[in-house]
Amino acid sequence: SQQGEEDPQALSIQEGENATMNCSYKTSINNLQWYRQNSGRGLVHLILIRSNEREKHSGRLRVTLDTSKKSSSLLITASRAADTASYFCATDGGSGNTGKLIFGQGTTLQVKP
């Protein structure tokens, strides 16, 4: 099974609301990343959080990491229609800087205007 499992699989909210997506993983990690994929496009890196960090911000994005629970969350505040996309978490699986990532199944977010 996938290293990362996102929850929920799909999320629909109104513009201006906050969106929270969760990711769980199985093995130890060095870092965890979140990516976004717009329909018909490749994945785009959003944010990376290292295993010794608990929280990180980037603009309207807030990522938390709980290594004891092997879980992470991505919060998008004040969502916009343009945030409509699929969001994936990815871990290195503790692979020791090989560059290889393991992606989850993704959360599909729809932001209604």
Add this chain to the structure above:
Amino acid sequence: DAGVIQSPRHEVTEMGQEVTLRCKPISGHNSLFWYRQTMMRGLELLIYFNNNVPIDDSGMPEDRFSAKMPNASFSTLKIQPSEPRDSAVYFCASTLQGGLTDTQYFGPGTRLTVL
């Protein structure tokens, strides 16, 4: 930089035909990854290279799939013969292994349809 370049963007072929997908990684990146994405199976890692050498091809579905990286600026993924179940979007991604992060940069993908 132009980013990761993939060609073609769309490919429609008939079952049994050979398909070749191409990828040019970001200049200076030393790791390259081929993924396949379908609704049923999500994003699957097929194979990845480091310094042009295949490191892990355990995700390659079967012998019909092969990948090469003859130099640091070019890679191909070949399917021969193709089957309808190979229909998917194929992504290439590159990264600088040994850098500060493992951030991968994805190309736009090749949408393959096998009839």
